[in-house]
Amino acid sequence: MNDNLIAQILAVAEVAGGESFLTEAGKPVLAYADLDRETGRMAAQLRALGAQVGDRVVVQVEKSPEAVVLYLAALRAGLVFVPLNTAYTAAELEYFIGDAEPALVVCRPADAGTVAGVAGAAKVVTLGDDGAGSLLADLPDQPLPVAERGGDDLAAILYTSGTTGRSKGAMLSHGNLLSNALTLKDLWRWRADDVLIHILPIYHVHGLFVALHGALLAGAEVLFHRGFDPDAVIADFARGTVLMGVPTHYTRLTCHPRLTPAACAHMRLFISGSAPLLAEAHKRFEEGSGSRILERYGMTETGMITSNPYDGARVAGTVGYPLPGVEVRIHDDAGVAVAPGEPGVLQVRGPNVFKGYWRNPEKTREEFREGGWFVTGDVATQEADGRVTLVGRAKDLIIAGGLNIYPKEIEEAIDALPGVAESAVIGVAHPDMGEGVVAVVARVPGAAVDEAGVLAGIAGKLARFKQPRRVIVVDALPRNAMGKVQKAALRAHYGGLFTA
Ligand code: MLC
Ligand code: AMP
Numbered sequence: 238m239n240d241n242l243i244a245q246i247l248a249v250a251e252v253a254g255g256e257s258f259l260t261e262a263g264k265p266v267l268a269y270a271d272l273d274r275e276t277g278r279m280a281a282q283l284r285a286l287g288a289q290v291g292d293r294v295v296v297q298v299e300k301s302p303e304a305v306v307l308y309l310a311a312l313r314a315g316l317v318f319v320p321l322n323t324a325y326t327a328a329e330l331e332y333f334i335g336d337a338e339p340a341l342v343v344c345r346p347a348d349a350g351t352v353a354g355v356a357g358a359a360k361v362v363t364l365g366d367d368g369a370g371s372l373l374a375d376l377p378d379q380p381l382p383v384a385e386r387g388g389d390d391l392a393a394i395l396y397t398s399g400t401t402g403r404s405k406g407a408m409l410s411h412g413n414l415l416s417n418a419l420t421l422k423d424l425w426r427w428r429a430d431d432v433l434i435h436i437l438p439i440y441h442v443h444g445l446f447v448a449l450h451g452a453l454l455a456g457a458e459v460l461f462h463r464g465f466d467p468d469a470v471i472a473d474f475a476r477g478t479v480l481m482g483v484p485t486h487y488t489r490l491t492c493h494p495r496l497t498p499a500a501c502a503h504m505r506l507f508i509s510g511s512a513p514l515l516a517e518a519h520k521r522f523e524e525g526s527g528s529r530i531l532e533r534y535g536m537t538e539t540g541m542i543t544s545n546p547y548d549g550a551r552v553a554g555t556v557g558y559p560l561p562g563v564e565v566r567i568h569d570d571a572g573v574a575v576a577p578g579e580p581g582v583l584q585v586r587g588p589n590v591f592k593g594y595w596r597n598p599e600k601t602r603e604e605f606r607e608g609g610w611f612v613t614g615d616v617a618t619q620e621a622d623g624r625v626t627l628v629g630r631a632k633d634l635i636i637a638g639g640l641n642i643y644p645k646e647i648e649e650a651i652d653a654l655p656g657v658a659e660s661a662v663i664g665v666a667h668p669d670m671g672e673g674v675v676a677v678v679a680r681v682p683g684a685a686v687d688e689a690g691v692l693a694g695i696a697g698k699l700a701r702f703k704q705p706r707r708v709i710v711v712d713a714l715p716r717n718a719m720g721k722v723q724k725a726a727l728r729a730h731y732g733g734l735f736t737a
Contacts, residue, residue: 241386242411242418243312246453247273253429253456259302261461266302269456272309277380279310283341285377286360290315290384292340293394295333295359297321297352299345299366300439300463303373307343307364308445312411315384316340318393319406320440322640324700331355333396336595337406346370366463388412394595395442397537398643406595407538416588417540418450420560425479425506425531426547427455434470434477436462436486442537443511443639448481467493474500483511483639484518484671487530491521498527506547510535511639512671513627519553532556534627536613538604540589543625555626563587566610567619582631583617584610633724635664635672642674642703647695651676654694656684661714661722662705667735675734676705677727679714686710707734 250258253269260266267275288294294316298304311318319337321330323345330352334342339359344352346363353361363370386392392414394406421427433452437444452459460473467489470480482490487509490496507526510533523529533544534556542565545557559565567581568574575581590611593601604612614632619625635642644662651660658679667673680686688708695704709731715723 239383239385240388240390240411240415241312241315241383242392242415242450243276243309244383245415246309246450247276247383249454249456256429256456257458258453259305259459259461261302266461267306274380275306276309276313277382278376278378279306280314280381280384281377281379282372283310283314283316284381286341286362286372288314288316288340291317291391293317293319293337294341294343295319295321295337295339296343296440297323297325297330297345297348298343298364299323301364301366301368302461303364303368304439305449305461307372308439308449312392313383314381315386315390317391320393320395320445322438322440322700322702324702326697326700327351327355328698329700332404334359336396336404337394343372386411388415389592391592395537398641398646403646405597405600408592408595409540410592413540413589413591414446414450416562417560418446418454420562420589421447421451421541421544422454424544424547424560425451425508427451427457427479429456431455431457431479431505432460432477433457434460434462434473434480436465436470436480436482441511441640442535442540443481443483447510447535447541451479465489468495471495471500474504477504479506479508480504481508481510484509484514485512485638485669487514487522488518488669491518491525496525498525501526501528504528506531508533510541512636514553516553534615534625536615538591539585539587539611539613542583542585542589542613552624555624557625558623559585559625560587560589563589565619565625567617572606577621578618580616580618580628583613583615583619583625583627585613586610635662635674637664637667637670637672637674637702639671640702647674647676647699647703647705650695650698651678651691654686654691656681656686657691659714659722661724661727663724663728663731665728665732665734667706673707673735674703674705675727675731676708677714677731678708678710679712680710682712707731 250269250272257265342359346365362372364372392411393409396404439445507530529551535541543556545551564586569581616629647662658681660678664672691708715726
């Protein structure tokens, strides 16, 4: 049997037939009946461009129907799909390409020159958001058959930043992706007559896997949004049944005057994840929409781990129960299981857990415990009935608008600037993004360092979403008796910067 994820998707597509898979601005743009042929031709193109089974294909393109087909075609050709945030700079891209060593890089037409400069031995082709670009030129007529893949063979590598400041590639297999998708299909009751409103980027687990696989394995229609426009989303509530978003999406929708229970009457499921949904935001959305959000918890390395129940209590501020087939346990610093209700670091084991970090066995060993338990770095409590609540993070991580930002990476960029002695980057409450990035920068005595200079100094190096919203210049950072910078004290001191 072929464990290639796309084999399952095509089996569903065959049944769904003439139904629309992707619909954009009210127009069907890709039918299930065409998925086999479209992915087959694109897969043949990838092969013609030199990508062989097991090769990586790095993709940094805008969200478009063609980009969705590209992802599925990469699976079909047996390639390892490596999607990148469109906000990454050329400097960041160079690192990812150097690490992934792809056969092929697909980029936006406007970036072709810059990308060619950092692509090394990889071939560079382009794909525009209008479907133009060299990738689609002279598309072969003859579809490539679905490549034979085992459950442990890699389907994708998703880069996730680390506390060391360097991103690591999480290796996800066809088996990882399929097991998680099938579990969620049952748990969230996906049906062929569902209509997913797709507003997420397709370079992360949430938009690429959780949302798209859910729809694809049900044969459901996807109302395809390239960005997030609350007006357009609320208009689609009349046809849609499922929405997936990060808390920022729900916060913005809650503020919208047209969010009413009547406007949401056709929707059956609102799902939130990727960042903490404050209990207050949960309540306010319910007041506005008449629906209770279902919050779930996951990670790039593991896909989805826990979910609030479909039937039963969706408790605000909790992330629900471990998914069927997924085990979690909570351990203290000494590696001992904590009592119910006590905090500790959540570990996870199951068919969803990734195969390790790409070409980084040490990091892989560090993050796993004996028996295949992966250490998430999230601090959680679990009640006796199994319900999980996330209460903090053991990892130094900021999540803004559902995007992970690792302070270490920003600190390294700032510390390299002239006149900077050291820096501490923290996340503090932000009304729109959940957390906002603040850099507290200690200058070398007498050096002329200011906010504008620091921001200009890192602008070309780090993606815009990672750049601090505020830079505070000080003479020295607070330290404890051990000499460690007291980030908690900084968070307390600057906590009201965006909310006061
Ligand atoms: C945009 N900006 C951000 C940002 N998004 N800054 C910090 N964090 C973010 N997430 C910047 C822009 O560059 C711009 O900068 C300014 O903020 C305002 O932009 P905007 O137009 O308001 O942003 P918008 O395009 O509306 O995007 C906001 C957003 C988007 C929330 C819709 O960030 C988004 O789609 N987030 C979802 C990310 C996601 O998919 N996460 C899942 C990861 S998977 P300026 O100043 O230049 O104008 C995962 C696992 C799991 O975590 O469990 O799911
Ligand atoms: P990423 O590395 O981008 O996959 O992000 C994974 C991290 O996002 C997790 O380790 C959590 O810290 C966080 N996360 C995901 N879902 C939730 C949630 N529902 N509530 C709080 N944090 C979450």
